[in-house]
Amino acid sequence: xxxxxxxAVIGRLKTGSIEFVEGDRVTxxxxxxxxxxARVTVDSPRAWRRMVRGSTxxxxxxxxxxxxxxxxxxxxxxxxxxxxxxxxxxxxxxFVLWPFQKLGPLxxxxxxxxxxxxxxxxxxxGNDLFSLFLDESMNYSxxxxxxxxxxxxxxxxxxxxxxxxxxxxxxxxxxxxxxGTGWGGLSIHLARRSGCRIxxxxxxxxxxxxxxxxxxxxxxxxxxxxxxxxYRDLTGRYDRLVSIEMIEAVGWRDFPTYFAKCSExxxxxxxxxxxxxxxxxxxxxxxxxxxxxxSRYIFPGGCLPSIREIRRCLDQVTDMTIAWSDEIRLDYARxxxxxxxRFNSVTDRxxxxxxxxxxxxxxVLYLSLAEAGFRSGRNSDFQMLLAKPQSPSLIQLAGKAPAxxxxxxxxx
Numbered sequence: 001x002x003x004x005x006x007x008a009v010i011g012r013l014k015t016g017s018i019e020f021v022e023g024d025r026v027t028x029x030x031x032x033x034x035x036x037x038a039r040v041t042v043d044s045p046r047a048w049r050r051m052v053r054g055s056t057x058x059x060x061x062x063x064x065x066x067x068x069x070x071x072x073x074x075x076x077x078x079x080x081x082x083x084x085x086x087x088x089x090x091x092x093x094x095f096v097l098w099p100f101q102k103l104g105p106l107x108x109x110x111x112x113x114x115x116x117x118x119x120x121x122x123x124x125x126g127n128d129l130f131s132l133f134l135d136e137s138m139n140y141s142x143x144x145x146x147x148x149x150x151x152x153x154x155x156x157x158x159x160x161x162x163x164x165x166x167x168x169x170x171x172x173x174x175x176x177x178x179x180g181t182g183w184g185g186l187s188i189h190l191a192r193r194s195g196c197r198i199x200x201x202x203x204x205x206x207x208x209x210x211x212x213x214x215x216x217x218x219x220x221x222x223x224x225x226x227x228x229x230x231y232r233d234l235t236g237r238y239d240r241l242v243s244i245e246m247i248e249a250v251g252w253r254d255f256p257t258y259f260a261k262c263s264e265x266x267x268x269x270x271x272x273x274x275x276x277x278x279x280x281x282x283x284x285x286x287x288x289x290x291x292x293x294x295s296r297y298i299f300p301g302g303c304l305p306s307i308r309e310i311r312r313c314l315d316q317v318t319d320m321t322i323a324w325s326d327e328i329r330l331d332y333a334r335x336x337x338x339x340x341x342r343f344n345s346v347t348d349r350x351x352x353x354x355x356x357x358x359x360x361x362x363x364v365l366y367l368s369l370a371e372a373g374f375r376s377g378r379n380s381d382f383q384m385l386l387a388k389p390q391s392p393s394l395i396q397l398a399g400k401a402p403a404x405x406x407x408x409x410x411x412x
Contacts, residue, residue, distance in 0.1 A: 002048035016078035030078075038075035042067045055369075059293035063361050072368035073337075073375070080376025083283065127183070127210050128353055133342035137161075137185035138210075141245040141275060142332035142381045153338045156331070161189040164273050167324060167385045168240045169393060170194035177201075177238040177265060179231045180246030184211030184224070190242075191223040198224045201234065231261060238265055241272040245381075248277050252288040252303040255310075256317045262386075263318035269390040272320065275383045277332075279304040283378065298366045304379065314386065323394050324385040329374050332381045336371035343367060 010018070010029055017030030022042040030037075042048070044066040050057035061067050069075050134140060135154045143156030144163055164186070170176065172195035178187055181202035191198055202208050208228050215224045231246075241262055250258045262272055279287055284306035295302045314320055343363060350360055373379035387394040 002052055003045075006048050006051045010082075013078065013082050015081040016074075018075065018078055036071075036074040036077045036081075038078055039070045040067055040075065041069070054290065055293040056291060056296055059297065059362070059365055062365055063358050065361075072365060073372050076369040076372025077376045080372055080378035083376075083378055126353060127206055129350075129355070130183070132346045132349065133339045137189065138183035138214075139185050140182055142277075142328050143335045144326075144328055144383075145331050145334055153335065156335070157185075158189070160328075161186055162193070163326070163383065164242060164244075164275075165190055165193050167383070167393075168242065168271065168273050170196045170240065172196060174239045175199070176240045176242060177234070177236075179234075179241065179243040179262070181207055181211050181226060182244070183207055184214045184226070186242070186244060187211075187224050188215060188218050188220060191220050192218070195223070196240075199227060199236075199238070200224060201227045201229045201231065203228060203230055232257065234261065234265055236265065237267045237270075239267055239270055241266055241270065242274075243272070244275040245277055247274070248302050248304055249299065250303075251301055252305070252309075255305055256313050259310075259313040259320075260317040263320055263388070266320075266388055268388055269392065270388050271323070271391045271393045272386040273383065274386055275381065276310065277304050278310070278380050278382060279306050280378055281306045281308040284309060294366060294369070297362060307382070310384075318386075319389055320386040321389075321394060322384050323387040323391075326383045327380055328383065329377070329380040332379075333371050333374040336367055336374070340364065340367040340371065 007020075007027065007029070013030035013034075015030075015034070016036045016038075017028065017032065017034040018037070019039045020027040020029070020042060021039065044061075047061040047066040050061040050066065130138065130140060135143075135157050137154070137157055139157045139160070142160070143153055144160040145151050145156045146159050147155060168174075168176070170190060170193070174194065174196040176190065176196050176198045178198060178200035181187065181200040181204075184200070184207075187198045187200045190196060200211070202211070205228070208226055212226050215221055215226065243262070247255070247258060266272060284304075288303050311322075314322070347360055370379075374381070385393065
């Protein structure tokens with residue numbers, strides 16, 4: 001029964017192909033030879049029942065070695081390219097799938113206490129883990145590649161941070177608020193580059209501790225202050241604001257709260273640089289009402305906004321305008337591919353940190369599916385300059401996009 005349901009849901013691929021191998025039984029989905037192509041080996045009949053639960057069940061089957069594949073990225077890309085059709089089929093089979101899936105209205109809101117717990121579940125896994133695959137600056141967000149095929153991750157992350165500095169037009173007189181400290185890499189770079197004063201906040205204890213240590217080593221304690229305050233409790237008015245891939249942890253119910261607070265924290269002539277991972281507009285409503293593998297096992301409580309939702313929030317709860325944007329979707333796919341390569345090259349060290357084979361497979365799956373999401377276009381990543389009404393940047397910075405950038409988002 002479960003096998004029939006799974007094959008019925010994915011049985012009419014429009015792009016790519018998947019070959020399922022179960023002992024001597026081979027089932028091909030899609031046109032023969034169609035690319036991208038993936039081969040899935042089913043080692044346990046339990047895998048089919050898990051797959052009915054969507055990405056969560058599929059991931060659990062992979063982590064438990066109930067199925068395997070020769071190319072996780074290709075498999076994820078096939079799925080991403082066909083998800084528009086699969087979404088329609090998911091609605092068609094919702095009477096069967098409903099008991100196996102969590103619905104958005106039943107998901108708890110991200111309270112301050114729950115937010116700290118959710119952030120700790122990922123970012124407090126241990127700084128040593130992230131240092132295995134991130135660049136030297138410890139940037140855990142998409143790089144911006146502008147230097148060709150031989151450009152390193154380290155160089156691309158510097159390009160990303162320089163682009164942020166240019167768009168925010170920072171100076172020694174600027175007081176910048178950063179929502180989402182990470183491990184302090186961006187703040188250190190911006191303070192060194194422009195001399196600006198920075199207040200940066202995180203609710204991850206592990207990140208705060210290492211960020212303070214790195215800031216002290218950089219001799220920048222007079223320019224950068226790390227605070228551990230939920231963004232909803234921040235006060236004051238700032239010249240500029242930057243928030244890099246933090247919005248995904250906010251929760252869909254609180255997207256308006258997040259944007260309203262950012263607008264409130266900016267002076268009337270201020271501007272904000274937002275870097276956000278987004279999901280396709282048509283998929284947003286369905287995705288926010290389900291619990292995926294990544295939102296359950298990797299980023300608990302997370303939800304990706306769509307561009308339409310970002311626009312809605314800006315229109316309804318702020319006076320900010322999108323003055324400039326740069327889509328860096330394929331940059332993120334390349335960033336994730338490099339993270340995955342580095343992660344796979346040091347798997348022998350994971351055990352010494354206390355991480356077992358199931359953890360390793362879970363993270364390889366996460367990095368692979370995330371890359372596939374960007375390659376297929378299901379997900380994207382944008383840098384956006386959001387300007388207050390009296391901001392000189394509203395006009396001046398709109399024309400500062402570096403050569404090679406692609407906007408794709410017009411001002412509201």
